[in-house]
Amino acid sequence: MSNNRSGGGSGRPNNRRKKSSNGGGPNRGGGQRRGGGGRRSTHVYKPIAAELMVHEAVPMKKVEYISKTVYADWDLSPKLKIALRNAGWVRPTQIQEESFASIVDLRDVMGIATTGTGKTGAFLIPIIDALLKDEPFQTLCLAPTRELALQIEEEFKTLSKGTTFTSICLIGGRNINTDIQRLKRDYDLVVATPGRLKDLHQQKKIDLKQASVLILDEFDRMLDMGFQKDVMFLADQMGERDQTLLFSATLDKTQKKLIDHFLTDPVTVAVSSGEASAEHINQTVRYVSGDEKFDVLIEMMQEPELKRVLVFAETKHRVKKVTKKLNQAGIKADEIHGNKSQNYRQKALKAFKSGQIKALCATDVAARGLDIDDITHVINFEAPTDYDVYIHRVGRTGRAGKTGEAITFVDN
Missing domain, CATH: 3.40.50.300 (P-loop containing nucleotide triphosphate hydrolases)
Structure with a gap:
């Protein structure tokens, strides 16, 4: 397989992974990939009713999920299976098990899952498997915080051990000139916070059209942190996408129009209610x-x-x-x-x-x-x-x- 990776500075190969025509199985099939594609009001202060703000905490219940399968049984590249085994990963979490087939089939996916449910693995496992089996392609992953971006890149390195795949993490708080120098080579995975990536794009140091897969992790927190316009801008700069994966802990009905901007006919995989709660x-x-x-x-x-x-x-x-x-x-x-x-x-x-x-x-x-x-x-x-x-x-x-x-x- 050609090792001419798509990346930040050079031309990417004009190829796309093939979308399964049978929709649903973990094996790849034929078919063409599809494109993806405040001011405070002046009203009189009227606080919410006091009774809505009284509640005795209910301890959070931890429900253990027992997967129906183990990674060893999955249709994965042998190299990825070895990396998973070496990392001590034996059984998939619920979000990993339930989203895998849809991601493999190149469907847009909306995953509703809280932190600590293995959602990073849910998108990295099928992405790394595809890199091992298919033509090269580049993935762009946006995260709301530096800490999460670093964690995603670290997990990618763990699961891609024994391969030639490369990644770069573009976050604030670091010397931007170092990022610019590093972007002169190609990467399989670009992980970034919206602010730093937008800065680099506006300086014409990264071509977002080279990425064909977009991952939006902790989408609700990105909105909470005021990144809505930046995320929409960056996604639009990618142009036609083969796949978009969006993960969020909460799902507000008012966000539907915004989510529709990113996802086309998505599969929803919900392992939590998606409702913000203060029960605990x-x-x-x-x-x-x-x-x-x-x-x-x-x-x-x-x-x-x-x-x-x-x-x-x-x-x-x-x-x-x-x-x-x-x-x-x-x-x-x-x-x-x-x-x-x-x-x-x-x-x-x-x-x-x-x-x-x-x-x-x-x-x-x-x-x-x-x-x-x-x-x-x-x-x-x-x-x-x-x-x-x-x-x-x-x-x-x-x-x-x-x-x-x-x-x-x-x-x-």
């Missing part, structure tokens, strides 16, 4: 008159169990005032909102993650994409006006299987 978070309200809110917040923040606290307010002005009051009371706090630069925001987040500050005060928009696993408490200094926003706020705590605490101030 203790939720309480405190009835406080407006004048007393600051005093009550300061008193609460002195309790030892409040170790890392995210405080939400409705406006930038109120966030600023809350932060000032906390600092004046000797409680280390910082703020993120639209009037703060990206550099300031990153410094505040770093201080919050490292424990240098106890409280981070934020507006909803500024809190997009906060990737912090051990927030002990979320405090709504002001209740939101929308229930989905409320669920999104309180979902910042209780991550990684932990029970979280959410407290909302309600006007007395």
Whole structure:
């Protein structure tokens, strides 16, 4: 097989994998591949009803999935089977087992699965298998965070051991000139965060038309972090695609039109409900008159169990005032909102993650994409006006299987 890979800097071979005509089996067949292809409102503040914000946590139940097959039985390249065995992978997870045939048949797939369900393997296993069996092609994988992008590339390296396949990870926080130099060669897999990839594309350092497969991982978080326009732009720059795979932990009905922009006649594989939930978070309200809110917040923040606290307010002005009051009371706090630069925001987040500050005060928009696993408490200094926003706020705590605490101030 020719080793003339498609990649960032040179011409790609004019070939496409063949789409199965029988649709459904794991064996490849004949047939041609198909192309793929805020401002805050001014309405009067009216918070959601207090009873919607009271709930006793229900511990998260872990349901163990027993696969019907093992990797050794799958129609995979021997090299991939060896790599899986060496990595200690014996049985597929549910998302891997249920999405494999559709991905092999070159269908667009929408996978609904939470973190920790093996979704990275769900797309890497059939992609690597296809690289071993078919003509060369390039895959572009977009991820919302640097950490996830690095993790995807690391897993690709693990599962492609013993092959000549190559990958590159394009993320912010690194010297872009190093990326530019590395893009002078070809890659089978390009993993990137939207911001860095868009920057490189606008500098004409990468030709996105060379990729024929697009993977959008943790799609809901990309939207949450404000990457919608960038992701749409990058996908459109690819032009005709052979396949698009989209993975998301949650699925909002309002996103249907957007998802239809990326996927054509997709197969949906859902191993979770797709609904954002706060069932595992203790939720309480405190009835406080407006004048007393600051005093009550300061008193609460002195309790030892409040170790890392995210405080939400409705406006930038109120966030600023809350932060000032906390600092004046000797409680280390910082703020993120639209009037703060990206550099300031990153410094505040770093201080919050490292424990240098106890409280981070934020507006909803500024809190997009906060990737912090051990927030002990979320405090709504002001209740939101929308229930989905409320669920999104309180979902910042209780991550990684932990029970979280959410407290909302309600006007007395």
